[in-house]
Structures are given as C-alpha cells and as structure tokens.
Amino acid sequence: MEKIINAFLQEVSQRNTNEPEFMQAVSEVAQTVIPYIVANDIYHGKNILMRMAEPERVVMFRVPWIDHSGEIRVNRGYRIEMNSAIGPYKGGLRFHESVNLSILKFLAFEQVFKNALTTLPMGGGKGGADFNPKGKSDAEVMRFCQSFMTELFRHIGPNRDIPAGDIGVGGREIGYMFGQYKRLKNEFTGVLTGKGISWGGSLIRPEATGYGAVYFAQNMMETRGASFTGKNVVISGSGNVAQYAAEKVIQLGAKVLTMSDSSGFIHDPDGIDEEKLGFIMQLKNMSRQRIDKYVEQYTNASFHKGEKPWGISCDIAMPCATQNELDAADAKTLISNGCYCVSEGANMPSTPDAILHFHSNNVLYAPGKASNAGGVAVSGLEMAQNSLRYSWTREEVDQRLQAIMKDIHQVCASYGKLKDGINYEKGANIAGFVKVADAMLAQGVV
Numbered sequence: 001m002e003k004i005i006n007a008f009l010q011e012v013s014q015r016n017t018n019e020p021e022f023m024q025a026v027s028e029v030a031q032t033v034i035p036y037i038v039a040n041d042i043y044h045g046k047n048i049l050m051r052m053a054e055p056e057r058v059v060m061f062r063v064p065w066i067d068h069s070g071e072i073r074v075n076r077g078y079r080i081e082m083n084s085a086i087g088p089y090k091g092g093l094r095f096h097e098s099v100n101l102s103i104l105k106f107l108a109f110e111q112v113f114k115n116a117l118t119t120l121p122m123g124g125g126k127g128g129a130d131f132n133p134k135g136k137s138d139a140e141v142m143r144f145c146q147s148f149m150t151e152l153f154r155h156i157g158p159n160r161d162i163p164a165g166d167i168g169v170g171g172r173e174i175g176y177m178f179g180q181y182k183r184l185k186n187e188f189t190g191v192l193t194g195k196g197i198s199w200g201g202s203l204i205r206p207e208a209t210g211y212g213a214v215y216f217a218q219n220m221m222e223t224r225g226a227s228f229t230g231k232n233v234v235i236s237g238s239g240n241v242a243q244y245a246a247e248k249v250i251q252l253g254a255k256v257l258t259m260s261d262s263s264g265f266i267h268d269p270d271g272i273d274e275e276k277l278g279f280i281m282q283l284k285n286m287s288r289q290r291i292d293k294y295v296e297q298y299t300n301a302s303f304h305k306g307e308k309p310w311g312i313s314c315d316i317a318m319p320c321a322t323q324n325e326l327d328a329a330d331a332k333t334l335i336s337n338g339c340y341c342v343s344e345g346a347n348m349p350s351t352p353d354a355i356l357h358f359h360s361n362n363v364l365y366a367p368g369k370a371s372n373a374g375g376v377a378v379s380g381l382e383m384a385q386n387s388l389r390y391s392w393t394r395e396e397v398d399q400r401l402q403a404i405m406k407d408i409h410q411v412c413a414s415y416g417k418l419k420d421g422i423n424y425e426k427g428a429n430i431a432g433f434v435k436v437a438d439a440m441l442a443q444g445v446v
Helices: 002-015 020-039 048-052 101-117 138-155 171-185 208-222 240-251 274-286 291-297 328-336 352-360 374-388 394-415 424-443
Strands: 057-066 072-083 089-095 123-129 161-165 232-236 255-261 264-267 302-305 316-319 341-343 364-366
Touching (some): 020 048, 048 424, 072 089, 072 101, 072 161, 089 374, 101 123, 101 374, 101 394, 123 138, 161 171, 240 255, 255 291, 291 302, 328 352, 352 364
Parallel strands (some): 089 161, 341 364
Antiparallel strands (some): 057 072, 255 264, 264 302
C-alpha cells in the first residue's frame, strides 16, 4: 500500500513542482483515501483521485490599480475552479501577500471535500490575489476590488462559480466586488456570498465558520460525555473565525484564555468575556489595530510578542488563524498541558506531524475540512435564499447550521470509526471522496 501511495504522490508532485502546500493537502488525503479505493472495486482503476487533484480550470490574471499617490500598482489575481461534479464551484477569495498557486490549489482541493461534507450541491474552488488590504484606504481597496472583478466577472456566475470571502476579504471587499459585478453584468444575482443583509446576505453568515467549529467540537466531546461548560479554551487568530468561535465558546459556558494576530498573542487568565470580546472586535474590525492594544485596556492580561498561544494550559484548542500554525512541538506541549480536543477553525492549521501526535495520544482532533465547513454551509444557505428571493430568520439559519454540523460529525464518525475511538481525519477524507467520486463516475470521463 505504501508503494501505491508513494507512486501516486510522486506523479502528482512531478506535475505540481514547487507547490508544498498543495502537496501537503493531497498527501494528507491520499494516506486514507487510497487504501479505501484499493479495497472498493467500484473506484479502483478509475484514476479518480488523480482527476480530483487536477483542477478543471485555473485562471490567472493581471490586476492593475491606482494607489492614493496616483502610482499604478500591479497585482496578480487567481481563480482555481477545482471540481464541479456535485455543483457549481464554491469557495472563498483571499487577499494576502502570501497568495500563490500552491496555497490556492491546496485551499481549492480542501474545499472540494469540505463542500461535499455539507451535503449541499456545491463543487470546490478558491481564488484571490497577492494584495494586502491592511493599511490601504477604503478608496484604494475599492479601486483594487473593481479592477479584480473586471476580469473575474467573465469566469463566475450564480450557476457556475460563486465566490465568497476569506482572509483579507470581508464585507467591505465583497460589497465593492458585488457592485462592480452588477455594473458589468447589469443584473442582480447571487453571484457572491457574504453579502450585506440589506442586499441579499444571510443572517449568521459572518458567525458561521466560528460557530460551526465550536458545534463540531461539541459533537466530538459528547462522544466522551463532556461539554464546553467550565472548560479552558485557547484560540489563535482574532479575525472573523476566531471572534465568533470565541463568542460561541463563551455562550456555552467555557473560558477563552487567548487570541492572537501576526504580532503575537494575548493571554487573559481571567478569561475573555463578552465585554472584552466586544473590545477585540472593535479593535480589529473598526480601528484595524494590533492585538497588543488589549493589554492596555485590560491590565491583568499579558502580550507575548511574536509567539503562538499553544503553551497555555487548556482543555480545548482552536487554531483559527492560518495554515501550518501548529507544529509537532506545539502539539506535544498542548497534550502535556492537558488538551484533549482540537477543532480547526482555519484551513490546514496543523502540520502532518502535529496531527500524528494528536492521533497517537487519543486527542479528539477535527480537521478543518470538517470542523470549519459551517462557513461554506451557510454560504450555501445564502445561495438558496437568493434563489428563493427570501430570507430566513437568525434562529432558522442557526438551527440549520447546527443540523449540518451534526450530520458532518455523524458521517465522519461513520467512516472514521476505530476499535478504540474515531479518526475524524480519515472519516472526513473518505466521506468527502465517496460523494464526489460517485458523481464523477456517473458523469463519465469529463
């Protein structure tokens, strides 16, 4: 089996040189899915996983824009349309200086499995640009978004490809891009999700990824008769996902000890309550300042410059910042300090070695493709509401989100069941693969 897996990975690597993040994502899936393929004749010999690892379409384009001083700047834009076997392409847009083909292909590949797990009819895609909106004025961001959409609009549509937000793309950026799409196409359609409530957005959409990661962790802990009540939780990040993960954790009676950004992390031994979280939201969403300002307001807290929060003792860890932020050494530290549950709010935040440590120490570990699927799930619900020209209440959307996360947990547990526990990573990979592979087989070699 090891030879079969290595031969597959070698062939994928030869076609995708210098793309470490993409290869990491493919390798993680291959380790669990290829043995399943070999054991099931319906999939064996069809080269399905290789077809899934090859994007259906990659669009790359120039994005020129004018900054506040009148200088012409140039960035590179992308859209990876990975797989449309079960529905139109669905996945976010990321604006960050680190964006490149490898990162977007890994995200698009993960998105295929994540979307399949939601049970909603959505294929997988991802896109973005190596543009950093931090420090830019609203006018500069608007000009960039309009230039970006002037090319992207040719490749998307409500029945073809429906982008959403991601790192660096929030409500402001979605609004500017939607306005430009509407101007160019002269039509009002649900071509983007994450829209404002007054113009086609869905309630609970901003909260969905963070809430969903907490709901998934809750489902995992219930298998051991545990809950969030009275637990200590360490969270990384302070963006949208981390903020709403913290909000739901607090509502469920646990204590949030940390949050972070690229400058370092804050540790509040008293716990980050609703009032303190409101301060962080104001700090990050409105003032757009660094997390260290928190300790000026709440002096019992400490700021750890350039460090990650995984050294703080906790029961539950939620990495909600970015890929590969939690390595093997971090995993060992978390485990030695009593952490028994890890629910990923970010995409692929744990390195392969870290995941091995979680498995070997019987930690409840939820891979991002399962635990952070709540965001795209509610994006799918937003698409449904747009098609119906109707809006569901906050309670209705939250109930649907909880039901979807419970279903995702159930199918992951079913495919990942072991003699002495559940391997959610294995379960998520196989469950996502089966749904997409069945559709691909039914549709022929396309």
